Amino acid sequence: MTAIVWIRRSLREHDNTALVEASEKHDEVIPFYVVDDEYFSNAELGYPRVKFWRESLTGFKKEMALQDEKRLVVRKGTPFEELEKIIAEADADALYFNRDYTPYSRDRDQEVEKKLDIPVKTFKDLVMFEKKEILTNSETPYKVYSYYKKKWFKRDKKRPRTVEDYRVPEIESRRVPSLEELGFEAPDDFEWIWRPGREGGEERIEEFKEEILNYDENRDYAWKDSTSKLSPYLKFGTVSIREVFWEAERLKARNPNDDTSGIETWQEELAWRDYYFQILWNFPHSVHEPFMEKYRDNEPDWDRKEEAEEKWEAWVEGKTGYPFVDAGMRQLKKTGFMHNRLRMVVTNFSCKDLWLDWRDVHSYFSKMFVDAEISAMVGGIQWSYSIGTDAQPYFRVFNPTSQGQDYDPKGDYIRKWVPELKDVPDEHIHQPWKMNKLQQQDCGVTIGQDYPKPIVDHGEKRKEAIKRFEELDKD
Numbered sequence: 001m002t003a004i005v006w007i008r009r010s011l012r013e014h015d016n017t018a019l020v021e022a023s024e025k026h027d028e029v030i031p032f033y034v035v036d037d038e039y040f041s042n043a044e045l046g047y048p049r050v051k052f053w054r055e056s057l058t059g060f061k062k063e064m065a066l067q068d069e070k071r072l073v074v075r076k077g078t079p080f081e082e083l084e085k086i087i088a089e090a091d092a093d094a095l096y097f098n099r100d101y102t103p104y105s106r107d108r109d110q111e112v113e114k115k116l117d118i119p120v121k122t123f124k125d126l127v128m129f130e131k132k133e134i135l136t137n138s139e140t141p142y143k144v145y146s147y148y149k150k151k152w153f154k155r156d157k158k159r160p161r162t163v164e165d166y167r168v169p170e171i172e173s174r175r176v177p178s179l180e181e182l183g184f185e186a187p188d189d190f191e192w193i194w195r196p197g198r199e200g201g202e203e204r205i206e207e208f209k210e211e212i213l214n215y216d217e218n219r220d221y222a223w224k225d226s227t228s229k230l231s232p233y234l235k236f237g238t239v240s241i242r243e244v245f246w247e248a249e250r251l252k253a254r255n256p257n258d259d260t261s262g263i264e265t266w267q268e269e270l271a272w273r274d275y276y277f278q279i280l281w282n283f284p285h286s287v288h289e290p291f292m293e294k295y296r297d298n299e300p301d302w303d304r305k306e307e308a309e310e311k312w313e314a315w316v317e318g319k320t321g322y323p324f325v326d327a328g329m330r331q332l333k334k335t336g337f338m339h340n341r342l343r344m345v346v347t348n349f350s351c352k353d354l355w356l357d358w359r360d361v362h363s364y365f366s367k368m369f370v371d372a373e374i375s376a377m378v379g380g381i382q383w384s385y386s387i388g389t390d391a392q393p394y395f396r397v398f399n400p401t402s403q404g405q406d407y408d409p410k411g412d413y414i415r416k417w418v419p420e421l422k423d424v425p426d427e428h429i430h431q432p433w434k435m436n437k438l439q440q441q442d443c444g445v446t447i448g449q450d451y452p453k454p455i456v457d458h459g460e461k462r463k464e465a466i467k468r469f470e471e472l473d474k475d
Protein backbone atom coordinates (compact mmCIF):
# COMPACT_ATOMS: atom_id res chain seq x y z
CA MET A 1 0.00 0.00 0.00
CA THR A 2 1.74 3.14 -1.22
CA ALA A 3 0.50 6.67 -0.71
CA ILE A 4 1.67 9.76 -2.51
CA VAL A 5 1.77 12.89 -0.34
CA TRP A 6 1.68 15.85 -2.65
CA ILE A 7 3.60 18.57 -0.85
CA ARG A 8 2.79 22.11 -1.87
CA ARG A 9 3.55 24.73 0.69
CA SER A 10 4.01 22.73 3.88
CA LEU A 11 7.75 22.40 3.35
CA ARG A 12 8.49 20.30 6.42
CA GLU A 13 8.09 16.78 7.72
CA HIS A 14 7.12 17.51 11.33
CA ASP A 15 3.41 18.22 11.89
CA ASN A 16 2.72 18.11 8.18
CA THR A 17 -0.86 16.87 8.47
CA ALA A 18 -1.10 15.04 5.13
CA LEU A 19 2.25 13.34 5.76
CA VAL A 20 1.33 12.43 9.35
CA GLU A 21 -1.99 10.95 8.21
CA ALA A 22 -0.40 9.00 5.37
CA SER A 23 2.34 7.66 7.65
CA GLU A 24 -0.30 6.34 10.05
CA LYS A 25 -2.03 4.32 7.35
CA HIS A 26 0.71 3.34 4.90
CA ASP A 27 4.15 1.75 5.27
CA GLU A 28 5.27 3.21 2.01
CA VAL A 29 4.80 6.93 1.52
CA ILE A 30 6.20 9.13 -1.24
CA PRO A 31 6.51 12.81 -0.32
CA PHE A 32 6.22 14.39 -3.74
CA TYR A 33 6.82 17.95 -4.94
CA VAL A 34 6.04 19.32 -8.39
CA VAL A 35 7.75 22.52 -9.49
CA ASP A 36 4.66 23.85 -11.23
CA ASP A 37 5.47 25.25 -14.71
CA GLU A 38 2.04 26.79 -15.05
CA TYR A 39 2.35 28.64 -11.78
CA PHE A 40 5.79 29.93 -12.69
CA SER A 41 4.58 31.25 -16.01
CA ASN A 42 1.41 32.93 -14.70
CA ALA A 43 1.91 34.07 -11.11
CA GLU A 44 3.27 37.46 -10.13
CA LEU A 45 6.49 36.34 -8.51
CA GLY A 46 9.64 38.10 -7.44
CA TYR A 47 13.17 37.29 -6.39
CA PRO A 48 12.76 37.43 -2.55
CA ARG A 49 9.83 35.04 -2.41
CA VAL A 50 11.17 32.64 -5.02
CA LYS A 51 14.58 32.54 -3.31
CA PHE A 52 12.96 31.88 0.07
CA TRP A 53 10.80 29.13 -1.45
CA ARG A 54 13.70 27.53 -3.31
CA GLU A 55 16.03 27.46 -0.33
CA SER A 56 13.26 26.09 1.87
CA LEU A 57 12.49 23.37 -0.66
CA THR A 58 16.12 22.34 -1.15
CA GLY A 59 16.58 22.41 2.64
CA PHE A 60 13.61 20.09 3.07
CA LYS A 61 14.98 17.78 0.37
CA LYS A 62 18.35 17.59 2.15
CA GLU A 63 16.72 17.04 5.51
CA MET A 64 14.76 14.09 4.10
CA ALA A 65 17.80 12.62 2.36
CA LEU A 66 19.67 12.51 5.68
CA GLN A 67 17.16 10.02 7.08
CA ASP A 68 17.27 6.28 6.36
CA GLU A 69 15.06 5.20 3.50
CA LYS A 70 13.55 8.63 3.10
CA ARG A 71 13.62 11.19 0.32
CA LEU A 72 11.57 14.00 -1.15
CA VAL A 73 10.80 13.24 -4.77
CA VAL A 74 10.87 16.33 -6.94
CA ARG A 75 9.58 16.66 -10.50
CA LYS A 76 8.87 19.61 -12.76
CA GLY A 77 5.89 20.10 -15.03
CA THR A 78 2.13 20.34 -14.70
CA PRO A 79 0.88 19.01 -11.35
CA PHE A 80 -1.89 16.84 -12.77
CA GLU A 81 0.34 15.20 -15.37
CA GLU A 82 3.19 14.65 -12.93
CA LEU A 83 0.81 13.17 -10.38
CA GLU A 84 -0.62 10.79 -12.97
CA LYS A 85 2.90 9.67 -13.87
CA ILE A 86 4.11 9.05 -10.34
CA ILE A 87 0.91 7.24 -9.36
CA ALA A 88 1.50 4.85 -12.26
CA GLU A 89 5.24 4.47 -11.56
CA ALA A 90 4.73 3.74 -7.88
CA ASP A 91 1.49 1.84 -8.34
CA ALA A 92 0.13 4.09 -5.59
CA ASP A 93 -3.32 3.58 -4.16
CA ALA A 94 -4.01 6.93 -2.49
CA LEU A 95 -3.15 10.60 -2.82
CA TYR A 96 -2.93 12.86 0.23
CA PHE A 97 -2.48 16.60 0.35
CA ASN A 98 -3.07 19.64 2.55
CA ARG A 99 -5.78 22.02 1.46
CA ASP A 100 -5.04 25.49 0.13
CA TYR A 101 -7.43 28.39 -0.29
CA THR A 102 -6.17 30.66 -3.05
CA PRO A 103 -8.16 30.82 -6.29
CA TYR A 104 -5.32 29.19 -8.24
CA SER A 105 -4.96 26.33 -5.76
CA ARG A 106 -8.70 25.74 -5.60
CA ASP A 107 -8.96 25.28 -9.37
CA ARG A 108 -5.83 23.13 -9.54
CA ASP A 109 -6.95 20.88 -6.69
CA GLN A 110 -10.48 20.50 -8.01
CA GLU A 111 -9.12 19.36 -11.35
CA VAL A 112 -6.82 16.83 -9.70
CA GLU A 113 -9.57 15.45 -7.48
CA LYS A 114 -11.99 15.16 -10.37
CA LYS A 115 -9.65 13.57 -12.87
CA LEU A 116 -7.54 11.15 -10.85
CA ASP A 117 -9.00 7.73 -10.36
CA ILE A 118 -7.47 6.88 -6.99
CA PRO A 119 -8.85 7.99 -3.60
CA VAL A 120 -7.81 11.56 -2.76
CA LYS A 121 -7.67 12.62 0.88
CA THR A 122 -7.24 16.28 1.78
CA PHE A 123 -6.50 17.91 5.13
CA LYS A 124 -6.55 21.21 6.94
CA ASP A 125 -2.97 22.18 7.74
CA LEU A 126 -2.25 25.76 6.77
CA VAL A 127 -4.58 27.37 9.28
CA MET A 128 -6.12 26.67 12.67
CA PHE A 129 -9.68 27.09 11.36
CA GLU A 130 -10.73 27.08 7.73
CA LYS A 131 -13.60 27.72 5.34
CA LYS A 132 -16.85 27.72 7.33
CA GLU A 133 -15.56 26.29 10.59
CA ILE A 134 -16.17 29.53 12.45
CA LEU A 135 -19.51 31.06 11.56
CA THR A 136 -21.77 33.71 13.05
CA ASN A 137 -24.78 32.59 15.08
CA SER A 138 -26.82 32.82 11.90
CA GLU A 139 -24.41 30.44 10.18
CA THR A 140 -22.82 32.97 7.83
CA PRO A 141 -19.09 33.71 7.45
CA TYR A 142 -17.75 36.48 9.65
CA LYS A 143 -17.06 39.82 8.02
CA VAL A 144 -15.95 41.54 11.21
CA TYR A 145 -12.68 40.42 12.78
CA SER A 146 -13.39 41.31 16.42
CA TYR A 147 -16.35 38.92 16.63
CA TYR A 148 -14.53 36.23 14.68
CA LYS A 149 -11.56 36.51 17.03
CA LYS A 150 -13.67 35.81 20.12
CA LYS A 151 -14.80 32.47 18.72
CA TRP A 152 -11.32 31.73 17.37
CA PHE A 153 -9.86 31.99 20.87
CA LYS A 154 -12.60 29.90 22.48
CA ARG A 155 -12.36 26.95 20.09
CA ASP A 156 -10.23 23.88 20.84
CA LYS A 157 -7.10 23.92 18.75
CA LYS A 158 -5.17 21.01 17.28
CA ARG A 159 -1.69 20.32 18.57
CA PRO A 160 1.40 19.50 16.51
CA ARG A 161 1.78 15.85 15.52
CA THR A 162 4.77 13.70 14.58
CA VAL A 163 4.96 11.31 11.66
CA GLU A 164 4.91 7.54 12.21
CA ASP A 165 7.65 5.36 10.69
CA TYR A 166 7.42 5.05 6.94
CA ARG A 167 9.76 4.35 4.09
CA VAL A 168 10.08 5.99 0.71
CA PRO A 169 10.71 3.63 -2.23
CA GLU A 170 13.59 4.38 -4.62
CA ILE A 171 12.09 6.52 -7.31
CA GLU A 172 13.56 8.99 -9.77
CA SER A 173 13.76 12.54 -8.51
CA ARG A 174 14.92 15.72 -10.24
CA ARG A 175 16.97 18.50 -8.82
CA VAL A 176 15.27 21.76 -7.89
CA PRO A 177 15.90 24.27 -10.72
CA SER A 178 18.24 27.13 -9.90
CA LEU A 179 16.97 30.69 -9.57
CA GLU A 180 18.66 31.54 -12.87
CA GLU A 181 16.93 28.63 -14.60
CA LEU A 182 13.63 29.89 -13.23
CA GLY A 183 14.42 33.39 -14.54
CA PHE A 184 15.15 35.25 -11.29
CA GLU A 185 18.20 37.24 -10.32
CA ALA A 186 19.02 39.38 -7.32
CA PRO A 187 17.96 43.00 -7.83
CA ASP A 188 20.77 45.56 -7.58
CA ASP A 189 21.71 46.47 -4.05
CA PHE A 190 19.53 43.74 -2.51
CA GLU A 191 20.31 42.60 1.04
CA TRP A 192 19.41 38.99 1.87
CA ILE A 193 18.43 38.94 5.53
CA TRP A 194 16.69 35.56 5.68
CA ARG A 195 17.64 32.07 6.71
CA PRO A 196 14.91 30.08 4.94
CA GLY A 197 13.88 26.52 5.72
CA ARG A 198 13.06 24.55 8.83
CA GLU A 199 16.13 25.46 10.85
CA GLY A 200 15.74 29.13 10.01
CA GLY A 201 12.13 28.98 11.17
CA GLU A 202 13.00 27.21 14.43
CA GLU A 203 15.74 29.75 15.06
CA ARG A 204 13.28 32.63 14.47
CA ILE A 205 10.84 31.13 16.96
CA GLU A 206 13.58 30.87 19.58
CA GLU A 207 14.71 34.47 19.00
CA PHE A 208 11.18 35.81 19.10
CA LYS A 209 10.50 34.12 22.44
CA GLU A 210 12.80 36.75 23.95
CA GLU A 211 10.54 39.51 22.58
CA ILE A 212 7.05 38.12 22.77
CA LEU A 213 6.16 39.29 26.30
CA ASN A 214 6.61 42.90 25.15
CA TYR A 215 4.97 42.41 21.74
CA ASP A 216 1.91 44.54 22.56
CA GLU A 217 4.09 47.47 23.67
CA ASN A 218 6.67 47.27 20.90
CA ARG A 219 5.05 45.91 17.78
CA ASP A 220 4.00 49.23 16.25
CA TYR A 221 7.39 50.89 16.57
CA ALA A 222 9.06 50.14 13.29
CA TRP A 223 12.54 51.08 14.55
CA LYS A 224 12.38 48.45 17.30
CA ASP A 225 12.03 45.69 14.70
CA SER A 226 10.46 43.54 17.38
CA THR A 227 7.83 41.51 15.52
CA SER A 228 8.40 37.82 14.89
CA LYS A 229 9.28 37.98 11.15
CA LEU A 230 7.73 34.52 10.95
CA SER A 231 5.47 35.41 8.01
CA PRO A 232 7.59 33.83 5.24
CA TYR A 233 8.11 30.70 7.36
CA LEU A 234 4.36 30.39 7.86
CA LYS A 235 3.77 31.16 4.20
CA PHE A 236 5.96 28.27 3.05
CA GLY A 237 5.12 26.09 6.01
CA THR A 238 8.65 25.46 7.22
CA VAL A 239 7.02 25.87 10.64
CA SER A 240 3.36 25.07 11.29
CA ILE A 241 0.66 27.31 12.65
CA ARG A 242 0.07 24.78 15.46
CA GLU A 243 3.72 24.79 16.46
CA VAL A 244 3.86 28.56 16.81
CA PHE A 245 0.51 28.87 18.56
CA TRP A 246 1.29 26.16 21.12
CA GLU A 247 4.81 27.42 21.67
CA ALA A 248 3.22 30.74 22.66
CA GLU A 249 0.76 28.89 24.94
CA ARG A 250 3.68 27.12 26.66
CA LEU A 251 5.30 30.48 27.32
CA LYS A 252 2.08 31.71 28.94
CA ALA A 253 2.04 28.68 31.19
CA ARG A 254 5.71 29.18 32.05
CA ASN A 255 5.13 32.82 33.05
CA PRO A 256 1.98 32.53 35.17
CA ASN A 257 2.87 35.56 37.28
CA ASP A 258 3.88 37.79 34.42
CA ASP A 259 1.60 39.92 32.34
CA THR A 260 1.10 37.72 29.29
CA SER A 261 -0.96 40.18 27.29
CA GLY A 262 1.95 40.47 24.81
CA ILE A 263 1.58 36.78 24.00
CA GLU A 264 -2.17 37.08 23.57
CA THR A 265 -1.81 40.11 21.32
CA TRP A 266 0.60 38.12 19.18
CA GLN A 267 -1.81 35.19 18.99
CA GLU A 268 -4.44 37.66 17.80
CA GLU A 269 -2.28 38.17 14.72
CA LEU A 270 -2.53 34.45 14.05
CA ALA A 271 -6.30 34.85 14.29
CA TRP A 272 -6.10 37.70 11.72
CA ARG A 273 -4.25 35.31 9.45
CA ASP A 274 -7.03 32.70 9.71
CA TYR A 275 -9.68 35.40 9.39
CA TYR A 276 -8.33 36.62 6.05
CA PHE A 277 -7.99 33.04 4.81
CA GLN A 278 -11.67 32.42 5.52
CA ILE A 279 -12.58 35.74 3.84
CA LEU A 280 -10.64 34.65 0.76
CA TRP A 281 -12.36 31.27 0.74
CA ASN A 282 -15.89 32.59 1.31
CA PHE A 283 -15.59 35.78 -0.77
CA PRO A 284 -13.08 34.98 -3.53
CA HIS A 285 -14.33 37.91 -5.63
CA SER A 286 -12.39 40.21 -3.29
CA VAL A 287 -9.18 39.32 -5.11
CA HIS A 288 -10.37 41.26 -8.15
CA GLU A 289 -12.92 43.73 -6.81
CA PRO A 290 -13.70 45.58 -3.59
CA PHE A 291 -14.96 43.40 -0.76
CA MET A 292 -17.48 46.12 0.15
CA GLU A 293 -20.59 45.68 -1.93
CA LYS A 294 -21.34 49.38 -2.27
CA TYR A 295 -18.08 49.92 -4.16
CA ARG A 296 -18.27 46.81 -6.31
CA ASP A 297 -19.78 48.40 -9.40
CA ASN A 298 -19.10 51.85 -8.15
CA GLU A 299 -15.39 51.91 -7.50
CA PRO A 300 -13.35 55.07 -7.06
CA ASP A 301 -11.67 56.08 -10.33
CA TRP A 302 -8.14 55.24 -9.23
CA ASP A 303 -5.22 56.11 -11.48
CA ARG A 304 -3.58 53.07 -13.10
CA LYS A 305 0.19 53.19 -12.85
CA GLU A 306 0.59 53.67 -16.63
CA GLU A 307 -1.43 56.89 -16.38
CA ALA A 308 0.42 58.11 -13.33
CA GLU A 309 4.00 57.16 -14.03
CA GLU A 310 5.62 59.94 -12.05
CA LYS A 311 3.83 59.38 -8.77
CA TRP A 312 3.97 55.63 -9.22
CA GLU A 313 7.76 55.74 -9.65
CA ALA A 314 8.16 58.09 -6.70
CA TRP A 315 6.14 55.76 -4.47
CA VAL A 316 7.91 52.57 -5.61
CA GLU A 317 11.38 54.08 -5.33
CA GLY A 318 10.74 55.64 -1.91
CA LYS A 319 11.10 59.17 -3.22
CA THR A 320 7.81 60.82 -2.28
CA GLY A 321 9.45 63.36 0.03
CA TYR A 322 7.60 61.92 3.06
CA PRO A 323 10.43 60.23 4.98
CA PHE A 324 8.39 57.60 6.86
CA VAL A 325 6.65 56.43 3.66
CA ASP A 326 9.95 56.40 1.77
CA ALA A 327 11.68 54.43 4.52
CA GLY A 328 9.00 51.70 4.31
CA MET A 329 9.20 51.44 0.52
CA ARG A 330 12.98 51.28 0.64
CA GLN A 331 13.02 48.62 3.35
CA LEU A 332 10.83 46.56 1.03
CA LYS A 333 12.97 47.10 -2.03
CA LYS A 334 16.15 46.27 -0.19
CA THR A 335 15.03 43.26 1.85
CA GLY A 336 11.67 41.94 0.56
CA PHE A 337 10.07 42.78 3.91
CA MET A 338 8.21 45.75 5.33
CA HIS A 339 7.13 46.31 8.91
CA ASN A 340 3.35 46.04 9.40
CA ARG A 341 2.94 49.68 10.53
CA LEU A 342 4.64 50.77 7.33
CA ARG A 343 2.52 48.45 5.19
CA MET A 344 -0.46 50.39 6.52
CA VAL A 345 1.19 53.79 6.12
CA VAL A 346 2.42 53.29 2.55
CA THR A 347 -0.89 51.85 1.32
CA ASN A 348 -2.85 54.62 2.98
CA PHE A 349 -0.54 57.00 1.16
CA SER A 350 -0.86 55.24 -2.20
CA CYS A 351 -4.63 55.51 -1.79
CA LYS A 352 -5.56 58.77 -0.12
CA ASP A 353 -2.55 60.85 -1.20
CA LEU A 354 -1.72 59.36 -4.60
CA TRP A 355 -5.03 57.78 -5.65
CA LEU A 356 -3.17 54.81 -7.18
CA ASP A 357 -5.16 51.73 -8.16
CA TRP A 358 -4.99 49.07 -5.43
CA ARG A 359 -4.60 46.36 -8.07
CA ASP A 360 -1.24 47.84 -9.12
CA VAL A 361 -0.21 48.05 -5.48
CA HIS A 362 -1.19 44.40 -5.08
CA SER A 363 0.87 43.35 -8.14
CA TYR A 364 3.86 45.27 -6.89
CA PHE A 365 3.69 43.78 -3.40
CA SER A 366 3.20 40.30 -4.86
CA LYS A 367 6.51 40.64 -6.65
CA MET A 368 8.34 42.30 -3.79
CA PHE A 369 7.15 40.69 -0.54
CA VAL A 370 9.11 37.66 0.66
CA ASP A 371 5.91 36.67 2.50
CA ALA A 372 3.38 37.61 -0.24
CA GLU A 373 0.13 35.95 0.79
CA ILE A 374 -2.92 36.80 -1.25
CA SER A 375 -5.37 36.60 1.67
CA ALA A 376 -3.52 38.93 4.06
CA MET A 377 -2.42 41.21 1.26
CA VAL A 378 -5.85 41.79 -0.23
CA GLY A 379 -7.19 42.19 3.31
CA GLY A 380 -4.52 44.70 4.28
CA ILE A 381 -4.65 46.71 1.07
CA GLN A 382 -8.44 46.92 0.91
CA TRP A 383 -8.53 47.90 4.57
CA SER A 384 -6.23 50.83 3.81
CA TYR A 385 -8.27 51.73 0.72
CA SER A 386 -11.50 51.78 2.81
CA ILE A 387 -13.10 49.18 0.51
CA GLY A 388 -12.46 45.93 2.41
CA THR A 389 -13.60 44.07 5.50
CA ASP A 390 -13.28 46.00 8.75
CA ALA A 391 -12.22 48.88 6.49
CA GLN A 392 -11.26 52.07 8.17
CA PRO A 393 -13.80 54.72 7.17
CA TYR A 394 -12.66 56.75 4.17
CA PHE A 395 -12.58 59.97 6.18
CA ARG A 396 -10.00 58.57 8.60
CA VAL A 397 -6.88 59.38 6.63
CA PHE A 398 -3.41 58.48 7.92
CA ASN A 399 -1.13 61.49 8.13
CA PRO A 400 2.28 60.32 6.83
CA THR A 401 4.12 62.84 9.01
CA SER A 402 2.38 62.21 12.31
CA GLN A 403 2.53 58.44 11.74
CA GLY A 404 6.30 58.85 11.64
CA GLN A 405 6.31 61.13 14.69
CA ASP A 406 4.21 58.62 16.64
CA TYR A 407 5.89 55.39 15.61
CA ASP A 408 9.45 56.48 14.86
CA PRO A 409 9.78 59.50 17.16
CA LYS A 410 13.54 59.92 16.86
CA GLY A 411 13.63 58.92 13.19
CA ASP A 412 15.83 55.84 13.71
CA TYR A 413 13.88 53.78 11.21
CA ILE A 414 13.96 56.62 8.69
CA ARG A 415 17.71 57.11 9.05
CA LYS A 416 18.32 53.40 8.57
CA TRP A 417 16.47 53.18 5.26
CA VAL A 418 16.87 56.72 3.89
CA PRO A 419 20.57 57.30 4.47
CA GLU A 420 20.63 60.72 2.80
CA LEU A 421 18.67 61.95 5.85
CA LYS A 422 20.98 60.36 8.42
CA ASP A 423 22.36 63.64 9.76
CA VAL A 424 19.05 65.50 9.82
CA PRO A 425 18.28 66.47 13.42
CA ASP A 426 15.33 64.87 15.23
CA GLU A 427 13.20 68.02 15.05
CA HIS A 428 13.29 68.01 11.23
CA ILE A 429 13.52 64.33 10.42
CA HIS A 430 9.79 63.99 9.67
CA GLN A 431 9.52 67.23 7.69
CA PRO A 432 12.96 67.87 6.19
CA TRP A 433 11.47 70.27 3.62
CA LYS A 434 10.89 72.72 6.46
CA MET A 435 14.61 73.20 7.03
CA ASN A 436 16.07 76.46 5.78
CA LYS A 437 19.17 76.55 3.53
CA LEU A 438 21.58 76.83 6.43
CA GLN A 439 20.01 73.96 8.34
CA GLN A 440 20.16 71.84 5.17
CA GLN A 441 23.83 72.68 4.74
CA ASP A 442 24.54 71.77 8.36
CA CYS A 443 23.23 68.25 7.87
CA GLY A 444 24.58 67.79 4.37
CA VAL A 445 21.35 67.39 2.46
CA THR A 446 19.79 69.69 -0.12
CA ILE A 447 16.05 69.18 -0.28
CA GLY A 448 14.88 69.01 -3.87
CA GLN A 449 18.27 67.71 -4.92
CA ASP A 450 19.58 64.98 -2.57
CA TYR A 451 16.13 64.18 -1.23
CA PRO A 452 12.82 65.21 -2.86
CA LYS A 453 10.38 67.84 -1.70
CA PRO A 454 6.98 66.27 -0.93
CA ILE A 455 5.43 65.27 -4.26
CA VAL A 456 1.94 66.13 -2.97
CA ASP A 457 0.50 68.35 -0.27
CA HIS A 458 -0.98 65.90 2.21
CA GLY A 459 -3.55 68.39 3.57
CA GLU A 460 -4.96 69.04 0.10
CA LYS A 461 -4.91 65.40 -0.98
CA ARG A 462 -6.68 64.39 2.19
CA LYS A 463 -9.56 66.76 1.46
CA GLU A 464 -9.70 65.67 -2.19
CA ALA A 465 -9.85 61.98 -1.29
CA ILE A 466 -12.63 62.50 1.23
CA LYS A 467 -14.60 64.52 -1.31
CA ARG A 468 -14.20 61.86 -3.99
CA PHE A 469 -15.43 59.15 -1.61
CA GLU A 470 -18.33 61.35 -0.45
CA GLU A 471 -19.44 61.90 -4.04
CA LEU A 472 -19.36 58.18 -4.72
CA ASP A 473 -21.41 57.48 -1.62
CA LYS A 474 -24.08 59.91 -2.88
CA ASP A 475 -24.59 57.84 -6.07
Ligand SMILES: Cc1cc2nc3c(=O)[nH]c(=O)nc-3n(C[C@H](O)[C@H](O)[C@H](O)COP(=O)(O)OP(=O)(O)OC[C@H]3O[C@@H](n4cnc5c(N)ncnc54)[C@H](O)[C@@H]3O)c2cc1C
Binding pocket: 219, 227, 228, 229, 230, 231, 232, 234, 235, 266, 269, 270, 272, 273, 274, 276, 338, 339, 340, 343, 344, 347, 369, 371, 372, 373, 374, 376, 377, 378, 379, 380, 381, 384
Ligand atom coordinates in the same frame (compact mmCIF):
# COMPACT_ATOMS: atom_id res chain seq x y z
C1 LIG B 1 -1.10 46.39 3.05
C2 LIG B 1 -0.74 45.14 3.80
C3 LIG B 1 -0.27 44.02 3.11
C4 LIG B 1 0.04 42.85 3.80
N1 LIG B 1 0.49 41.77 3.09
C5 LIG B 1 0.82 40.64 3.74
C6 LIG B 1 1.30 39.50 3.02
O1 LIG B 1 1.41 39.51 1.80
N2 LIG B 1 1.65 38.39 3.74
C7 LIG B 1 1.52 38.35 5.09
O2 LIG B 1 1.86 37.32 5.69
N3 LIG B 1 1.05 39.38 5.78
C8 LIG B 1 0.71 40.54 5.17
N4 LIG B 1 0.26 41.61 5.88
C9 LIG B 1 0.06 41.47 7.33
C10 LIG B 1 1.28 41.85 8.20
O3 LIG B 1 1.79 43.09 7.80
C11 LIG B 1 2.39 40.82 8.12
O4 LIG B 1 1.88 39.53 8.36
C12 LIG B 1 3.47 41.09 9.17
O5 LIG B 1 4.01 42.37 8.98
C13 LIG B 1 4.56 40.04 9.07
O6 LIG B 1 5.54 40.31 10.02
P1 LIG B 1 5.73 39.37 11.28
O7 LIG B 1 5.84 37.96 10.83
O8 LIG B 1 6.86 39.93 12.04
O9 LIG B 1 4.37 39.58 12.04
P2 LIG B 1 3.96 39.40 13.57
O10 LIG B 1 3.50 40.72 14.03
O11 LIG B 1 4.98 38.71 14.35
O12 LIG B 1 2.65 38.48 13.46
C14 LIG B 1 2.71 37.05 13.51
C15 LIG B 1 2.08 36.43 12.29
O13 LIG B 1 0.70 36.74 12.24
C16 LIG B 1 0.29 36.90 10.89
N5 LIG B 1 -0.22 38.26 10.72
C17 LIG B 1 0.19 39.37 11.37
N6 LIG B 1 -0.56 40.43 11.01
C18 LIG B 1 -1.44 39.98 10.11
C19 LIG B 1 -2.48 40.60 9.37
N7 LIG B 1 -2.78 41.88 9.50
N8 LIG B 1 -3.18 39.82 8.51
C20 LIG B 1 -2.93 38.51 8.39
N9 LIG B 1 -1.96 37.89 9.06
C21 LIG B 1 -1.23 38.61 9.91
C22 LIG B 1 1.52 36.67 10.02
O14 LIG B 1 1.51 35.33 9.60
C23 LIG B 1 2.65 36.94 10.98
O15 LIG B 1 3.83 36.27 10.65
C24 LIG B 1 -0.09 42.78 5.21
C25 LIG B 1 -0.57 43.92 5.88
C26 LIG B 1 -0.88 45.08 5.20
C27 LIG B 1 -1.39 46.28 5.95
